Amino acid sequence: MKVAICTLGCKVNQYETQALEAELIRRGHTLVPFPGPADACIVNTCAVTAVSGKKSRQAVRRAKKENPAALVGVCGCYAQTSPEPAAALGADLVMGTAGRLAFLDRLEELAAGRPGPITEVDNPMRRRSFERLPAGGLEGRTRAMLKVEDGCVNFCTYCIIPYARGPVRSLPPAEAAREAARLAGEGYRELVLTGIEISSWGADFRDGTGLIDLTEAVCAAAPGCRVRLGSLEPRTVTEDFCRRAAALDSLCPHFHLSLQSGCDATLKRMGRKYDSERYYQSVKLLRDHFCCPGITTDLIVGFPGETEAEFEETLDFLRRCAFSAVHIFPYSRRAGTPAADWPDQVPNAVKEDRARRAAAVAEALSRRWLERWIGETLPVLFEEERNGLWRGHAPNYTEVWAAGDGLHNQVREVRITSAASGSLRGILPEKAPPASGRGGGGAPDF
Numbered sequence: 001m002k003v004a005i006c007t008l009g010c011k012v013n014q015y016e017t018q019a020l021e022a023e024l025i026r027r028g029h030t031l032v033p034f035p036g037p038a039d040a041c042i043v044n045t046c047a048v049t050a051v052s053g054k055k056s057r058q059a060v061r062r063a064k065k066e067n068p069a070a071l072v073g074v075c076g077c078y079a080q081t082s083p084e085p086a087a088a089l090g091a092d093l094v095m096g097t098a099g100r101l102a103f104l105d106r107l108e109e110l111a112a113g114r115p116g117p118i119t120e121v122d123n124p125m126r127r128r129s130f131e132r133l134p135a136g137g138l139e140g141r142t143r144a145m146l147k148v149e150d151g152c153v154n155f156c157t158y159c160i161i162p163y164a165r166g167p168v169r170s171l172p173p174a175e176a177a178r179e180a181a182r183l184a185g186e187g188y189r190e191l192v193l194t195g196i197e198i199s200s201w202g203a204d205f206r207d208g209t210g211l212i213d214l215t216e217a218v219c220a221a222a223p224g225c226r227v228r229l230g231s232l233e234p235r236t237v238t239e240d241f242c243r244r245a246a247a248l249d250s251l252c253p254h255f256h257l258s259l260q261s262g263c264d265a266t267l268k269r270m271g272r273k274y275d276s277e278r279y280y281q282s283v284k285l286l287r288d289h290f291c292c293p294g295i296t297t298d299l300i301v302g303f304p305g306e307t308e309a310e311f312e313e314t315l316d317f318l319r320r321c322a323f324s325a326v327h328i329f330p331y332s333r334r335a336g337t338p339a340a341d342w343p344d345q346v347p348n349a350v351k352e353d354r355a356r357r358a359a360a361v362a363e364a365l366s367r368r369w370l371e372r373w374i375g376e377t378l379p380v381l382f383e384e385e386r387n388g389l390w391r392g393h394a395p396n397y398t399e400v401w402a403a404g405d406g407l408h409n410q411v412r413e414v415r416i417t418s419a420a421s422g423s424l425r426g427i428l429p430e431k432a433p434p435a436s437g438r439g440g441g442g443a444p445d446f
C-alpha cells in the first residue's frame with residue numbers, strides 16, 4: 001500500500017509516527033507525503049488543547065476528502081480520549097495510544113477485505129508494560145528520539161494526558177542503553193530522551209532507580225553522541241541529580257523545566273507538586289552546577305481563577321528565572337478534567353492579552369540570553385541547509401546559523417557574531433579556538 005501519515009502534537013507522537021513508518025517499510029509498504037494520493041492515510045492525533053483536537057479532526061476530514069477511496073486510520077491521544085467523535089468522522093479504523101503494531105495489523109486486515117469500520121480503544125489505566133517500538137530520527141540523521149517512558153499519574157487539574165496515556169511505564173535501563181548504542185552506531189550525533197513525563201522514569205520499577213541512573217547509562221552506551229533530556233519536573237533537579245549530571249561530558253546543558261505558573265496559589269489550583277521557591281531552587285542548582293545552561297519552560301496563562309495580581313506574579317517570576325525561551329499557552333478547557341468545570345473561567349480576550357504580555361517578557365529574556373553569546377565560541381551540530389546558510393543547535397539548544405560547505409551532521413566550533421530573530425549567527429573560525437567551558441564550548445567533541 002501507499003501510506004500517508006499526518007502527525008499532530010508532541011515529540012512522543014512524532015517518535016511513534018517514526019516507529020509506524022519504520023514498521024510500514026519493514027512490511028513492504030511505501031510512504032508518501034500526506035495527504036496522498038494514497039491507499040491508506042493515518043492520522044496520529046493530539047488532544048492536549050482544544051485546538052489540537054480541532055486540528056486532529058480537520059486532518060481526518062482532509063484525508064477522507066483528498067482520498068475518497070483510501071482507508072483512513074486514526075490513532076493517538078485524541079482517538080484515545082474521544083473515540084466516538086473520531087469514528088463519526090468516517091474513519092475506517094480508530095485505535096488509541098497503545099498497540100501500534102496491532103493498529104497496522106488492523107489496517108492491513110481492512111485492506112485485505114475485513115469489514116469495517118473498527119474501533120478498538122483499551123482502558124489506558126490498565127496498562128502495565130512499556131510498548132517497545134523501533135527508535136527513529138528527526139532532522140535527517142542528526143538527532144534521534146529515544147522514547148524511554150510513557151504515561152503520567154500527576155493528574156494536574158488542567159491536563160487530559162493521564163487519561164490518554166495511563167500510568168507510568170518505563171523502558172528498562174539496559175534496553176535503553178542498547179538502543180542508544182544502536183542509534184549512535186547508525187550515525188546519529190544527538191539522542192533526546194523523551195516520554196510523556198520522563199521525570200517519573202523508573203517509578204514503576206519500585207527499586208529507587210531514577211532518571212539520572214538512566215541518563216548515566218545512556219551517556220556511557222553512546223559515547224560519540226550528545227544526550228539531551230526532554231521536559232523535566234522541578235522535583236527531579238536535586239543536588240545529587242545536578243552533581244551526577246554535570247559529570248557527564250556528553251549531556252547537553254539544556255533543561256526544559258515545566259513551570260506553568262509562577263504564582264503559588266495558581267500552582268496549587270493546577271495541582272502542580274511544587275511551589276515557586278522549589279522551582280527556583282531547581283533553577284539555581286542547575287546554574288550552580290553547569291556553565292550557563294539553557295533553561296526553557298512552558299507557561300499556561302488564564303488558568304481558571306487567575307487574577308491580574310497572580311498573573312503579574314508570574315511575569316515577575318519569569319524575569320527572576322531569566323529563561324532562555326518560554327512556550328506560552330492560553331489555558332484550554334479540556335472536558336473530563338477538574339478545571340474544565342470550575343466556574344471562574346477567564347474570558348478569552350483576557351487570556352489572549354496575558355499571552356501577549358507574557359510573550360513580550362519572554363522575548364526580552366530571550367534577546368538577553370542570545371546577546372550574552374556574542375563573541376563566544378559554541379560547538380554546533382549542523383542539521384540542514386537553507387538559503388545558503390547551515391542551521392544547527394548548540395548544546396544549550398540555541399539555534400545557530402553559519403555559512404559553510406557540507407556541514408550536515410557535523411559538530412563544528414562556531415564563533416558567534418550576532419543575534420537576531422530568536423537565533424544566533426556565527427562564523428566557522430579557520431582554526432578552532434581552545435574550549436572555554438561546557439556551556440561556552442568546553443566539550444568540543446559534542
Ligand code: SF4
Pocket residue numbers: 152153154155156159160161162196197
Ligand atoms: S505532569 Fe501534569 S501536565 Fe504533565 S502530562 Fe502529567 S498531568 Fe499533564
